[in-house]
Amino acid sequence: MKKTVILILFLILSTNIFSQTTDVLTGLTQPISLTFKGNILYYAEYNGGNGKISMINVNTPIVPIEVIQNTDWSIGLIFNGGDLYFGQIIDNNLSKIDINNIPSGVTEIISGIRPYDFALDGNMLYISAYVENKIFKIDISSSNPTLIEVVGGLSTPYGIALHNDELYISEYDGNRVSKINITESNPTVQEVVTNVMGPSGLCFAGNILFIAEAEGNKVSHINVLANQSSVTETVSNLSEPSGLAIYNDELYITEYTGNKISKIGISSILSTSEVTVQNDRINLFPNPAVNFITIDGLIKLKEYKIFTVTGMKVYDGLLNASKTIDVSMLSSGIYVLSLENGIRLKFIKK
Structure with a gap:
């Protein structure tokens, strides 16, 4: 009996040790939103300095550098190449900075x-509009983009x-996570x-979806x-907890009322088959491409395959250190990188 009690106590203590940030x-x-570009972490402080965006190098002694201030309550961060897109709550707009x-x-x-958050699929930027209770999208390659309601x-x-x-969509007042298929012309919302x-x-690492439960004070x-x-x-x-981002098998978390950013290791959660990504988003640019494409968001080298839209494989290989792929030999058209x-x-x- 004594050994059983000791074992239970050890397990409890071990769980507490390994579940700390x-x-x-x-x-x-x-702090509300964050995203990675390489080893640089960008984060938005909702009402700090009337809303500001700063950055730190997480691999060196941390010295925050202010990127921009007075953004009218900044929220939601996502990169497309060198452009950082974000929302401004007071002005009710989507903006970007190079x-x-x-x-x-x-x-x-x-x-x-x-807006609250963004997701990027090629040139199509998806926007969660929490006041309108809708998801919109815009084509960011357009010189005059217009809002298109998705659901x-x-x-x-x-x-x-x-x-x-x-x-995948976190519905705050609905206390649920749902999803839609973006290839459907009239998508149906499904509960997850x-x-x-x-x-x-929300943040993906391969097939693992991490969820910040703000009212539950947990992830x-x-x-x-x-x-x-x-x-x-x-x-x-x-x-x-509000924003989530992943770098080197560590989950970074903005703690909104804690006024801090914390992190926790997640390598034990991710299986060996899971790809380690930064902030649930892997970006490909430039798009359209002429000679090369670059994959932004991968930490580790990965095998890839390129298919035509009809499903025929035309190329495969292993991403190099610069994570670029030579596509100059491909004919003009639409392709899928898998x-x-x-x-x-x-x-x-x-």
Whole structure:
């Protein structure tokens, strides 16, 4: 009996030890969104300095560098090449800034929408509009993009994340995560999991979906291909987790009311078949392409295959250190880049 009690106590202590977060940055003001570009972490402070975006190199002694201030309550961060897209709540718009030419300032892309999060599929940017209870999309390659409604009738959509052709949506007031197939002309909302407490940010690592439960003060996860009906707790005792991003098998978390960014190792959660990605998004650019395409968001080298839209394989190989692929030999047309974990990226060859 004594040995049993000791064993149970050891297991409890072990669980607590391995489920604790490490502080990355403290003393922030309502950090809400974050994203990676390489080893640089960009984060938005919702009402810090009237809304500002800063960055840190997570591989060196951390010294935050302010990117831009007075963004009218910034929210939602996503990269397309060197352009960082984000929302401005007060001005109800989607904007961008070229991080390679910051003095050029902010460019407004579209107004009349209150965004929370973004997901990118080629040139199509998906937007969760939590006031309108809808998902919209725009073509960011257009010189005059217009809002296109994708689906409505949601319950405060916050975080969104793409997995293959499915867009996962956290419905904050609905306490559920749902999904739609973006290839459908009139997509139907399907429930993925319910009874999550105020789901906010979403983040994919391969087939594992991490969910920030803001009202539950915890992060949970689920394998979306395993037909699971409930989530597994990843870490608890957080202070209103909001944004999620992954780098080097570590999950970074913005704690909105904790005024900090923390992280936790997730290597034990990810199977060897899972691809390690940054912030649930793997981007391909330029698109359209002429000679080369670059894959942004992968940490490890991965095998790839290129298919025509009819499903015929035309090329395969292993991504090199610069994560570029020579596509100059391809004929003009639409292709699909398939990574070994099942993630697919569409691109156009000029």
